[in-house]
Amino acid sequence: MALYAELHRHLGGSVVPRVLWRFFQRSHSDLAQQFIDYTAFEDFYTRPRSSLAEYLELHTLVESVQNNETLPYFIYRLMRGAYVFENLAYLELRYTPYYRTPEDLSQTQRIDRMAQIVETVGQASQLNEYPIITSQILCMHSRLPYEVNRAIVDLAAQMPNYICGIDIAGGDALYGERMDEFVELYAYARNLGLNTTGHVYETTEGCHPELLPYLMRIGHGIQIPLLHPELLPLVAQRKQCLEICPTTYLKTGTLQDIQQLKVVFDRCFEAGVDIAICTDNAGLHNVRLPFEYESLLTHDIISFSQLKTCQENAFRHAFAWPLNQEPISILNRALQASPDLALLTDTTLPEYS
Template identity: 75%
Template sequence: MTLYAELHRHLGGSVVPRILWRYFQRNRPDISSQFAAYDAFEDFYTRPRKTLEEYLELHTLVESVQTQEALPYFIYRLIRGAYIFENLAYLELRYTPYLRTPEHLPQNERIEKMAEIVETVGRASQQTEYPVVTRQILCMHSKLPGEVNRAIVDLAAQYPEYVCAVDLAGGDAQYRDRLDELVSLYAHAQSLGINTTGHLYETTEGCYPELLPYLMRIGHGIQIPLRHPELLKEVAARGQCLEVCPTTYLKTGTLQEIRQLKTVFDRCFDAGVDIAICTDNAGLHNVRLPFEYETLLTQDVIGFDGLQACQEAAFRHAFAWPHNSQPSSMLSALLRRTRLPRAEAETVEAPSGLINQAWFQ
């Protein structure tokens, strides 16, 4: 059994259509009544959009119901599915906490309530029943005021046990008029010792080299190898990893076919730039991480060696993976212990001695 790491998954887009539909039927009939049946809702929820901006509007549908009271419901099912159906050992969930606070409150009160959201998500993610190492990435948002975004960065620093990084999300075309402010926010995050990633070079509108030096990983980043391959040398020198989410680019109209990603992988591999394959919005796409792997393989975008390199890169660039080795190495050590004579087995230790036995039962 192979265990995987998922580095780029949005809380808002992670809820699979059937789970969201059942929640609407039980708690929000005003939404479910807009659709004749589940099939109509699934078609609406998962169909491709023409632009990234149109695609991002779907997040507001889920954000409106992911209240503090409802978050444990969604997160339990999310972790359960990640463990049972995706073989995830590690998951970073990203979201904007401000957008889970009550809209009727004034801004200062919503900022104060963000801490409660982080604590709720953190507690709900710690599930012994489905042992997945889970951390949060708090997203600044291109449509939020600078005061709110700075509060999000400060909040990330207050909860190291739950939060592993900050991100910048929202429509990337809106970064242009706020570059100085965004650079300042990332510099502030760095001064607090917070890990950084950001939605950058996803579309042709999101190419801002000014922000690249402040990122430890790059959210998407596919336009670097596609349109700005001269930057790959710098990306490799910084040790930055691209978080590539294949299905997203078809859903947003950024790419017309999956095989266009072959250039992304080939140029990155040649330049020594790591890629972690991710899902982005598994619910909106109605797809799981192993399906992303299979699609890339069957469409000849990458081979098995490339796939293994990306899977290893995901654990290597994970902000909060607590072990020195990835699960495959730990499994091999454990299996070796079971095959050796007892006396010899007692002299063999798994890497770091840090194996969670529950993963393998």
């Protein structure tokens, strides 16, 4: 069994349609009653949107029902699916903790409640029956004030047992007017020793070179090879990894055809830029990580050897993977150390190309 690492998955967008529908039926019937039946809800929840801004509005639907009391319900089902259906050995969950706190509290009170949210997510993610190594990435948000975003950075530094890095989310077209502010926050985070990634170069409106020097990984970043390939040598020199989420770009209208990703992969491989393949919002897309792999292969976007390289990249660039090797290396050593197990891998079946 192959074991994978997932570096870019949003907590809000990770809830698959059926789980969210059942939750609405049991606890928020007013939301369920907006749809004739499950099929109508699934179509609404997973259909492509005309823009990234429209697509991001779906996050508010899930955020409105994710709080300190309900998060264990959603996370248990997330972890179960990730283990049983996706063969994940490692998972980084990203989200904005402020948006999981009660809206009727003051800003100061909501900031104070964020640590409780982080602890709830961290504890709910540790399941003996579904052993996946997990960590959290806290997202600053383009719609939140400076004080809240700085508090998110501070919280990430204060809780390293649960948090492995920070991000900036909320639509990369909104960063421009506050660029000095976000540069300052990223510089502050790096001075605190935090790992960093960020949603930039996802859309044509989100090309913000000012943030690139502060990022260890780049959330999406597809517009670098598509529109600004001159930046690729510097990205390779900095050893920055692109977190590519194929289905996202079709759901948001950023790309019209998956074949457009071939240029992204070809130029990155030629320039020596690492790519990790991710899902982004597996629930909103109703897909899982192995599907993303298969889709890229069947559309001849990448080869099997390139896929293997991307899978290795995910473990190498993971912020909290505790080993200096991926699971396949451990399993191979176990097979080599045990003659009985090694015999099981010796097969006389013909090979097929």
